[in-house]
Amino acid sequence: xxxxxxxxxxxxxxxIVAGTSTGGMTNKRYGRVGDAPIIGAGTYAAxxxxxxxxxxxxxxxxxxxxxxxxxxxxxxxxxxxxAAADEVIQAKLVAMGGDGGIIGLNPTxxxxxxxxxxxxxxxxxxxxxxxxxxxxxxx
Ligand code: ASP
Numbered sequence: 001x002x003x004x005x006x007x008x009x010x011x012x013x014x015x016i017v018a019g020t021s022t023g024g025m026t027n028k029r030y031g032r033v034g035d036a037p038i039i040g041a042g043t044y045a046a047x048x049x050x051x052x053x054x055x056x057x058x059x060x061x062x063x064x065x066x067x068x069x070x071x072x073x074x075x076x077x078x079x080x081x082x083a084a085a086d087e088v089i090q091a092k093l094v095a096m097g098g099d100g101g102i103i104g105l106n107p108t109x110x111x112x113x114x115x116x117x118x119x120x121x122x123x124x125x126x127x128x129x130x131x132x133x134x135x136x137x138x139x
Pocket of ligand 1: 023025033
């Protein structure tokens with residue numbers, strides 16, 4: 001009921017969007033603001049760069065500016081979005097002690113995921129109608 005839902009999408013004009021909705025962390029302090037509504041932390045999109053939506057321990061995602069950092073690394077280091085996401089989710093966040101993951105989309109419509117938890121519910125569909133639904137890491 002209070003779970004997190006994120007989405008990233010690319011339209012035919014090349015616009016990339018990202019959105020994240022969450023009930024926040026269990027037992028959160030009243031008035032807490034998590035990473036989901038903070039652009040660059042739990043949510044970020046920029047045309048011709050990427051779209052990212054995150055779930056996880058928001059305080060770490062804010063501190064690490066996760067969504068923006070992934071897009072920035074992919075642009076500035078000229079690496080693909082998957083590699084940039086893995087640097088942030090599997091290395092930077094893990095070193096800080098932050099749990100969670102992201103879904104992402106690059107300007108060609110390729111969907112990527114990275115998570116450092118056991119699983120992350122996710123699904124996608126492309127312009128040809130091909131779909132996927134997954135929970136755990138790819139086999
Ligand atoms: N990232 C959310 C928050 O910290 C929680 C979640 O995604 O489960 O508010």
